[in-house]
Amino acid sequence: MIDLNKLTSLPWKPMYAQSSQETEATVTSTYAMALTILFTVFVFSFEHMLDERQALAYKSKEFPALLEQTVGKIDAEKKANPSQKEEKKDEASDDDKKKLDKDKPILPQLKEKFTKAQLYGTDKINFGMISSVYNLIESVGFLIIGFLPYTWDYSVKLGEAHFGYNEQDNEIKISLIFLLLTTILGTITALPFELYSTFQIEKKHGFNKQTLGLFFSDKVKSLILTCIIGGPFVAALLKIIKWGGENFYLYVWAFMFVFSAFMMTIVPVFVMPLFNKYEPLPDSDLKTRIYQLADRLKYPLTKLFVMDGSKRSSHSNAFMFGFGKNKRIVLFDTLMEQVDDDEILAILGHELGHWKLGHTLSQFVITQLYFGASFYGFSLCYGAHAADLYQAFGFDGVSRPIPTIIALLLFFQTIWAPIDKVLSFLVTLNTRRNEFAADRFSVDLGMSKKLQTGLCKISLENLGAMNPDPWYATYHYSHPPLVERLSAMMKLDKKQG
Numbered sequence: 001m002i003d004l005n006k007l008t009s010l011p012w013k014p015m016y017a018q019s020s021q022e023t024e025a026t027v028t029s030t031y032a033m034a035l036t037i038l039f040t041v042f043v044f045s046f047e048h049m050l051d052e053r054q055a056l057a058y059k060s061k062e063f064p065a066l067l068e069q070t071v072g073k074i075d076a077e078k079k080a081n082p083s084q085k086e087e088k089k090d091e092a093s094d095d096d097k098k099k100l101d102k103d104k105p106i107l108p109q110l111k112e113k114f115t116k117a118q119l120y121g122t123d124k125i126n127f128g129m130i131s132s133v134y135n136l137i138e139s140v141g142f143l144i145i146g147f148l149p150y151t152w153d154y155s156v157k158l159g160e161a162h163f164g165y166n167e168q169d170n171e172i173k174i175s176l177i178f179l180l181l182t183t184i185l186g187t188i189t190a191l192p193f194e195l196y197s198t199f200q201i202e203k204k205h206g207f208n209k210q211t212l213g214l215f216f217s218d219k220v221k222s223l224i225l226t227c228i229i230g231g232p233f234v235a236a237l238l239k240i241i242k243w244g245g246e247n248f249y250l251y252v253w254a255f256m257f258v259f260s261a262f263m264m265t266i267v268p269v270f271v272m273p274l275f276n277k278y279e280p281l282p283d284s285d286l287k288t289r290i291y292q293l294a295d296r297l298k299y300p301l302t303k304l305f306v307m308d309g310s311k312r313s314s315h316s317n318a319f320m321f322g323f324g325k326n327k328r329i330v331l332f333d334t335l336m337e338q339v340d341d342d343e344i345l346a347i348l349g350h351e352l353g354h355w356k357l358g359h360t361l362s363q364f365v366i367t368q369l370y371f372g373a374s375f376y377g378f379s380l381c382y383g384a385h386a387a388d389l390y391q392a393f394g395f396d397g398v399s400r401p402i403p404t405i406i407a408l409l410l411f412f413q414t415i416w417a418p419i420d421k422v423l424s425f426l427v428t429l430n431t432r433r434n435e436f437a438a439d440r441f442s443v444d445l446g447m448s449k450k451l452q453t454g455l456c457k458i459s460l461e462n463l464g465a466m467n468p469d470p471w472y473a474t475y476h477y478s479h480p481p482l483v484e485r486l487s488a489m490m491k492l493d494k495k496q497g
């Protein structure tokens, strides 16, 4: 039998803790840290099991039968109904020849790339497993040594020594010192992993196009932006929590809403151009057709850009953004090289489907609800009545009231963490459902065949997983696996005759 008295006397405390007046031990102050560690290890083990399954799927040497069957059908149909471009083969100019290459049957190309895709997947998942082991050690290690109370006390000392701050009157300024220290440390510890991923894995598989110089200039820019935007944001957030009284979560919620809208406005205009060049798509048949498509769907397209994605990586993409009547579409230069005009239109049909079906708006609403729920939860655990929660992690909480930033961090790491895992999973499920719906939208516009071949080509060029593990895909994928999307579209084709 376990003697419960003995358990409560165990030092479930971090090695560094603020000296505090002895308060009576509660269940929370005794077990909160142990439970947090337990939960962290549990999540790690579960996700590690999924990683192992995915790694096993990547080891398969056999081309997945369902994909072969599905893409075989696409090729057969293409052969039966050749596009007009193929008919005028004889008079093909150089430009047309390039396009003809894009018209080759897809299945042989997929088969040819299968081994490559499996190796790329294997490298990525193995690397992912190593970095998650590191993350586990770091987060559990930080809890055990008392990283948070230590760094907080150190920030207080720095603030006192250099600026004459005192913990009670200058808490927000000390919080900013604390965040600066943890951000710098986080950037340094993440650096080896990012370097390895970019300059080993991505490079080895032919995706990386960036130089070390560009990599570091990106890093510096991001850090500066984090200070310029993140600093005032956190300061305002902390101020509102302190000033807002009992119902502070309502004010925080309103603030988060305004801040999200603000970010959505400034990011495309001021932030994105710091990292990439956005040039208007030159006048062309494609441009006219994209505007026609936007017109047909009543999408207020004001600007159409090509982005130099190839500066960093040969991975491809397309996206859209903007408020109200001022919307823009961005095509990666890499995408334009990989697929033909009809396929770009079909892909944009899918993207515009997200907008027309209200996915963009509903995602915004879901995010705002998430903020509301999490800050309401936080309001229940903030203040003197929850002192024993903070004590479990080495904070005094009584004679030195808990700093708001620490209370926030601990709340999200402990009580909110399991809720967040469940909610994130539900959001992922919903996102995948939306992908099918957007595909259906493009199909209804009559672009089914072109969306199918377009997606195949993107997957081909990006070495996308051809036979992902179903459990892994269910848990992690924001987009359904290629073969599922193709099958769903073919079913719709059949229905429509």
Ligand SMILES: [Zn+2]
Binding pocket: 350, 351, 354, 435, 438
């Ligand atoms: Zn989509």
